[in-house]
Amino acid sequence: MVSHEDVKYVARLARLRVEEDELERYSGQLSSILNHIDKISELDLTEVEPTSHVLKLSNIFREDVSRPGVSREDALANGPSVENDAFRVPAILEG
Amino acid sequence: MEYEAVIGLEIHVELSTESKMFCGCRVEFGGEPNTRTCPVCLAHPGALPVINGEAIRSIARIGLALDCSIPEKSIFHRKNYFYPDLPKGYQISQFDQPFAVEGHLDVTLENETFRVGIERVHQEEDTAKNIHAGESGRIAGSTYSMIDFNRSGTPLVEIVTKPEIHSPQVARAFLNKLKNTLLYLNVSDCNMEEGSLRCDANVSIRPVGETTLGVKTELKNMNSFKYIEKGLQQEIARQVELLKDGKRIVQQTVHYDVASGDISALRSKEEAHDYRYFPEPDLVPILASREFVEEIRANMPELPHARAQRYISGFGLSAYNAEVITASRELADYFEETIAHLDDAKTVSNWIMGELLGYLNATGQELSECKVTPEELAVLLGMIKSGQVSQNIGKDVFAQMCDTGSKAADIVATKGLTQISDETELEVLADRVIDANPAQVQQYRAGKQQVLGFFVGQIMKETKGRANPQVVNEILKKKLTG
Amino acid sequence: MNLLRLTAIEALKHMEEGTVSSLELTDAYLSQISSHDSEVSAYLKVTGAEARHEAAAIDAKKGERAPLAGLPTAIKDVLCTEGITTTCASRMLENFKPIYTATCVRQMMEADIVTLGKTNMDEFAMGSSTENSAYGPTRNPWDLGRVPGGSSGGSAAAVAAGEAIWALGSDTGGSIRQPAAFCGVVGLKPTYGSVSRYGLIAFASSFDQVGPITKNVMDAALMMRYLVGKDPLDSTSVAHPAEMKMPVKRDLSGIRMGIVKELVGEGIDPGVMTVFNDAVEKLKAAGAVIGEASLPHSDYALPAYYILAPAEASANLARFDGVRFGLRAGDTNDVTQMYEQTRSQGFGEEVKRRIMLGTYALSSGYYDAYYGQAQKVRTLIVRDFGQALDEYDLLISPTAPTTAFGLGEKTDDPLTMYKSDICTIPVNLAGLPAISIPAGLSGGLPVGFQIIGKAFTTPDLLQAAYSAELAFGFDKVSPLIEGRDQDGI
Numbered sequence A: 001m002v003s004h005e006d007v008k009y010v011a012r013l014a015r016l017r018v019e020e021d022e023l024e025r026y027s028g029q030l031s032s033i034l035n036h037i038d039k040i041s042e043l044d045l046t047e048v049e050p051t052s053h054v055l056k057l058s059n060i061f062r063e064d065v066s067r068p069g070v071s072r073e074d075a076l077a078n079g080p081s082v083e084n085d086a087f088r089v090p091a092i093l094e095g
Numbered sequence B: 001m002e003y004e005a006v007i008g009l010e011i012h013v014e015l016s017t018e019s020k021m022f023c024g025c026r027v028e029f030g031g032e033p034n035t036r037t038c039p040v041c042l043a044h045p046g047a048l049p050v051i052n053g054e055a056i057r058s059i060a061r062i063g064l065a066l067d068c069s070i071p072e073k074s075i076f077h078r079k080n081y082f083y084p085d086l087p088k089g090y091q092i093s094q095f096d097q098p099f100a101v102e103g104h105l106d107v108t109l110e111n112e113t114f115r116v117g118i119e120r121v122h123q124e125e126d127t128a129k130n131i132h133a134g135e136s137g138r139i140a141g142s143t144y145s146m147i148d149f150n151r152s153g154t155p156l157v158e159i160v161t162k163p164e165i166h167s168p169q170v171a172r173a174f175l176n177k178l179k180n181t182l183l184y185l186n187v188s189d190c191n192m193e194e195g196s197l198r199c200d201a202n203v204s205i206r207p208v209g210e211t212t213l214g215v216k217t218e219l220k221n222m223n224s225f226k227y228i229e230k231g232l233q234q235e236i237a238r239q240v241e242l243l244k245d246g247k248r249i250v251q252q253t254v255h256y257d258v259a260s261g262d263i264s265a266l267r268s269k270e271e272a273h274d275y276r277y278f279p280e281p282d283l284v285p286i287l288a289s290r291e292f293v294e295e296i297r298a299n300m301p302e303l304p305h306a307r308a309q310r311y312i313s314g315f316g317l318s319a320y321n322a323e324v325i326t327a328s329r330e331l332a333d334y335f336e337e338t339i340a341h342l343d344d345a346k347t348v349s350n351w352i353m354g355e356l357l358g359y360l361n362a363t364g365q366e367l368s369e370c371k372v373t374p375e376e377l378a379v380l381l382g383m384i385k386s387g388q389v390s391q392n393i394g395k396d397v398f399a400q401m402c403d404t405g406s407k408a409a410d411i412v413a414t415k416g417l418t419q420i421s422d423e424t425e426l427e428v429l430a431d432r433v434i435d436a437n438p439a440q441v442q443q444y445r446a447g448k449q450q451v452l453g454f455f456v457g458q459i460m461k462e463t464k465g466r467a468n469p470q471v472v473n474e475i476l477k478k479k480l481t482g
Numbered sequence C: 001m002n003l004l005r006l007t008a009i010e011a012l013k014h015m016e017e018g019t020v021s022s023l024e025l026t027d028a029y030l031s032q033i034s035s036h037d038s039e040v041s042a043y044l045k046v047t048g049a050e051a052r053h054e055a056a057a058i059d060a061k062k063g064e065r066a067p068l069a070g071l072p073t074a075i076k077d078v079l080c081t082e083g084i085t086t087t088c089a090s091r092m093l094e095n096f097k098p099i100y101t102a103t104c105v106r107q108m109m110e111a112d113i114v115t116l117g118k119t120n121m122d123e124f125a126m127g128s129s130t131e132n133s134a135y136g137p138t139r140n141p142w143d144l145g146r147v148p149g150g151s152s153g154g155s156a157a158a159v160a161a162g163e164a165i166w167a168l169g170s171d172t173g174g175s176i177r178q179p180a181a182f183c184g185v186v187g188l189k190p191t192y193g194s195v196s197r198y199g200l201i202a203f204a205s206s207f208d209q210v211g212p213i214t215k216n217v218m219d220a221a222l223m224m225r226y227l228v229g230k231d232p233l234d235s236t237s238v239a240h241p242a243e244m245k246m247p248v249k250r251d252l253s254g255i256r257m258g259i260v261k262e263l264v265g266e267g268i269d270p271g272v273m274t275v276f277n278d279a280v281e282k283l284k285a286a287g288a289v290i291g292e293a294s295l296p297h298s299d300y301a302l303p304a305y306y307i308l309a310p311a312e313a314s315a316n317l318a319r320f321d322g323v324r325f326g327l328r329a330g331d332t333n334d335v336t337q338m339y340e341q342t343r344s345q346g347f348g349e350e351v352k353r354r355i356m357l358g359t360y361a362l363s364s365g366y367y368d369a370y371y372g373q374a375q376k377v378r379t380l381i382v383r384d385f386g387q388a389l390d391e392y393d394l395l396i397s398p399t400a401p402t403t404a405f406g407l408g409e410k411t412d413d414p415l416t417m418y419k420s421d422i423c424t425i426p427v428n429l430a431g432l433p434a435i436s437i438p439a440g441l442s443g444g445l446p447v448g449f450q451i452i453g454k455a456f457t458t459p460d461l462l463q464a465a466y467s468a469e470l471a472f473g474f475d476k477v478s479p480l481i482e483g484r485d486q487d488g489i
Ligand SMILES: [Mg+2]
Pocket: B093, B124, B158
């Protein structure tokens, strides 16, 4: 049900590398999980409101006051590649 | 065949709040890289966003100023994509429940009014800044990039128009009016050089009379309204050419090269976008109660139109002057500061319209660069009113003030430009020119009234224009007829 | 006296009276760790030196002791601790040192706990056996051939093995209650929103809650006092309306408890059912009014959960991109390559599987059928609980369908592994508070008894759980602690 193409597409979106020899395993596992999941399609829920929050909260705002953040040293401390006070990454091609 | 252009604009505005959209880091342009960050805007594991209430008040003002309706409920979504300047791997934005919808802004161009529909106004957050190594701004060629997160999480409002603009000129006029409105609202500094106002344009063409939309292309991040207008002209021309040659238009992002004036297609991302929007579980909905909306409406800053009306009815300005002065908030503020020091709105507006704008146009300066403060202009106009300096000399003095930035009083004093109204001093001069020109005296006495002008001119020459014309006239008439 | 047998509250009393010092207590736990953690592997990192230092400092303090002074605490490695490596049991964060401390941990530190270290877990809290740890599995102190449950397996095992007096865990679909059940200890998942999530490395944001794993209900109640509270840094946290008062000795007369019939049906191990049914009789004897409750849509809970949680996770884990922290793999000058290599090497199998599952459920064309539909199912589950909890004060069920299973027993088939959470997942969908307390042994292994309460009524839930605990009279400890009794420490 989840084809090799689906796995490739999804892996691409999620920036995961899936080797050719892994495709079969992933498509099999994802298919069996989705088989089980598809149970929810039995239900007619056209009249039901979706829930994205169990809490009935709204309008939680911060006051617009600035406070010092972290030092540059702390900001960069965990960086795997740091140069000239900034994070270094491979060249970005604009899309 | 005749084609018409269909243009839609997407404008991103950085709000000038004190702190960022979802954390307390200070909002400010530039600065040392990575000095205004925290776990939230660096997207460290476990960090959570909290909405900046002032940003919501700002977008509410924008929505109302654009005559939008404010739905009772709006929510944030996650827009998922990978990019090094997007630390969370998703942008907190709005999707199918934006903060404001269905508004419009009217723009006038050569006294024709165009209504531009506003599709939506939604709140989101800005990305970090990519510093492309091997700089020169060009992205191509650089082997790696550096990321500075100072900008990450700056409050960003996206304004999307309906595809209802049919000429680059109207697009530009709309952007000017929108920018001015935002400045009046005090929500952003709209500084395009610093990227606090950014604009993308979608453009397609279709045969006149056709109602369906053609294939559109996108002109991305143009850095001035002038170039947006030019870029659109170029792109429309390019599309018309294609169709005339029976070719197809491909949906793509195009780049307008300011220097060469050419349009080129940008290298497009490999895969089609699939942003996988879903409601942001770390944030709760925004409910805009009627009370909230009315409270914002009640405290809206005065907008250009209202201000122009006030100038007309309150200060007796002409409709034209009032519109020109309020067309820029900066200029209108300059005007009001000046009349605060000199209670003569008409004179002030005439000087601003004539001398000030004249000087700025001639020198290509921005008002912000002008060396003459409203207070100093008021002082100069005061000297003219009191007769200390003549109207004409006043204009020269103003020009010098603009050039040098020195005070009116100093210029007048050092160059001795004060007007001469003292009768005895002028009578001496009058006698001298009368004696020196017997022939003209004859002509005048023979009834050639206009010769009077000659004598006035002579005295003005003697006094380098400082003589008070009225007084001179009287003295001469008296002496010549006497 | 065997210090490892002391509950947190008993230990506080001893330290107050000076019969035991913080350092002695800490040393007792550190020595248990050094003698047993090589086999149990409850900890990813033990901060022994710092712990002894903190304990000594507490002993040296003059004047009134802080409320939790000297309690040797284990912290699940999903919680950020400033300057102390926090890995989430992932290669991705092998050397990650947080620059801030999670709010709930900070609150406990301000009450002067002693931090023993960071405990093992399923990578990014995705799993039910702690076998998904990039640093090897934790073993069940009751039977080292079996799993401790998960994802908070390290915390539950630490408490069960006498390697911590109590521990912090996190629960997204049962990750506190199920391991507590497998290890014969108490585990509480608070009402969603009552404990700040700031500093809890997110798995599924609308489900995650931090909670206590303790030796008994009283200790859980005590820890809750220092976990709850509105945090201005977490928009989804609220001030707990009911005061966290401590339970008192009381029977259950008049308390209406509904057995969730869908959670005691087939699929539940007979041995577990026997212990559960005996426990129910004990509750009746204690005065509880027991009846049958129903959650008609509970069959749809697991499917809905396995859409919503992975979907949220797919976004929550996007920040692990090799740019600002954590692993950066591959020496490439193409940024997409860098992402793919980093994330493929940094994440384990199960994490990748769930990211792909969640990405699939959100991808264009599938949103309505999966994510949208699952959100609506969530609404039905919330309603089901609402109706059941109108009829009953509390709902009860086994915590897990089985006792601790063998290592490697379920690793081949994700779905069977997922099913070990069928009794706990519905509660997370509704955001309700629920506790697991040990009710007895089946085949020598602990069986957990789950009690589910109304939202924000945790004190009532804890009171009932305390009464139930007294009724059950379960006093067994794992062999690793029992062994120590002879040592006469
Ligand atoms: Mg946008």
